[in-house]
């Protein structure tokens with residue numbers, strides 16, 4: 005193993021938006037915020053049937069102490085370089101084909117070990133939660149990374165509303181599975197519907213969020229509209245998109261990638277430069293947006309979020325539980 | 327029979343087209359672009375073109391024999407050298423752009439990642455073939471030249487295998503290349519088999 009320099013994760017309490025993004029984007033964002041004065045989160049997500057990617061709407065956000073001070077990737081990179089196999093296997097397929105996804109009306113089924121199961125429509129899911137801007141690093145298992153200004157809210161706050169009972173040890177998430185809207189599910193490269201899971205403790209960690217937007221606007225379809233998980237200390241495939249069901253379970257849920265190649269992808273999938281993928285090294289990563297001539301950068305343990313999440317795994321052999 | 331010199335010049339120009347387009351894309355010229363992850367795109371495109379030219383080189387002999395257009399054989403060396411050219415660029419873009427010439431990382435990859443081990447083996451085998459592709463070396467090596475250049479079959483198998491092993495889930499594309507290679511190698515086996523039958527039939 006090459007030695008890996010582990011930088012301490014920096015969490016800046018107060019960051020000025022102008023520090024983290026270039027000026028034109030910043031000015032645009034201010035414009036969104038002004039618009040957002042009249043468009044509250046609820047209004048932006050009001051059920052306009054057939055709403056799709058073309059209709060991304062401005063969102064009103066508050067800054068978060070969990071944001072990184074690193075400069076975010078461009079909106080173009082974030083919305084054209086995606087893994088969303090339901091819309092095809094190439095990185096540019098989702099941007100091209102996800103327009104067929106219908107995100108309104110949308111409802112999420114809450115099931116399993118909790119006191120408030122049921123079908124909730126999107127507006128009811130979102131209503132009580134103030135939206136935060138969370139600028140997070142995203143590390144893909146394919147050894148590339150981005151910095152993304154998500155808009156979202158704490159997953160833990162959402163979960164509490166459904167009152168999971170003492171038997172709930174895990175949370176499982178399911179993506180929409182509709183061959184009509186999703187041309188990619190006709191091919192059985194993964195077991196559809198895409199499903200993912202977290203332990204309850206992971207789900208309650210303040211870094212875990214449900215994202216509904218990025219760059220101050222609602223999510224484009226290819227990024228997992230209308231709502232998705234973001235767990236920044238895990239490889240990107242854990243951050244499941246376009247969620248239609250959240251279930252509380254006693255047993256560890258099966259997860260799509262671990263089912264398809266159990267020797268390559270585990271349940272935890274924590275970012276870890278010391279544990280290589282069987283076919284490639286995880287020690288370094290390519291930051292998207294750097295062009296042709298910038299070397300890879302070292303990957304950080306838990307993607308740089310060790311201070312917030314390492315305690316979740318004390319006593320766990322991370323090499324075995326990859 | 328066409329004018330061979332003109333034909334060669336034309337084929338040479340066509341073989342350079344992917345290189346020129348990738349060069350333009352690398353610097354975002356003429357509307358070409360390598361996308362959000364340019365290093366990976368460049369690496370992949372160069373690998374694919376290397377493999378395509380390798381298979382094209384192997385297709386020349388059967389095409390010439392089956393069509394009776396033996397002048398096709400005159401293009402074989404150039405196509406083989408273009409294959410080497412693209413694969414060498416593929417390797418250089420890996421070593422310089424992707425790995426930033428970190429010798430430890432490259433050596434570790436070659437030892438630990440089976441698909442890189444395969445690719446590297448194939449490239450090392452290509453080097454003597456490229457060097458001995460001249461008329462001078464052909465003469466000097468005589469019959470051994472043919473023997474040496476049979477290595478190209480091994481190289482092609484390693485190349486396709488290398489492609490197959492590096493994909494994440496979707497094996498369709500490498501399987502297409504494997505299919506084409508099987509046909510090209512199968513043709514030679516069939517030839518050999520039927521020839522040796524003829525010989526044994528005659529000697530009886």
Ligand code: HEM
Pocket residue numbers: 366369370371373374376377380413416417420442444445446447448449481484485486488489492
């Ligand atoms: C005969 C020799 C070789 C051939 C025919 C070849 C061909 C290919 C092909 C077709 C691909 C896949 C492109 C795609 O996915 O679209 C590829 C990928 C790759 N090759 Fe090669 N290659 C050769 C030698 C090498 C060598 C010597 C190295 C480095 C030491 C290398 C490193 C790589 C890497 C790093 C990838 C990309 C893997 C990834 O993105 O995960 N190859 N190669």
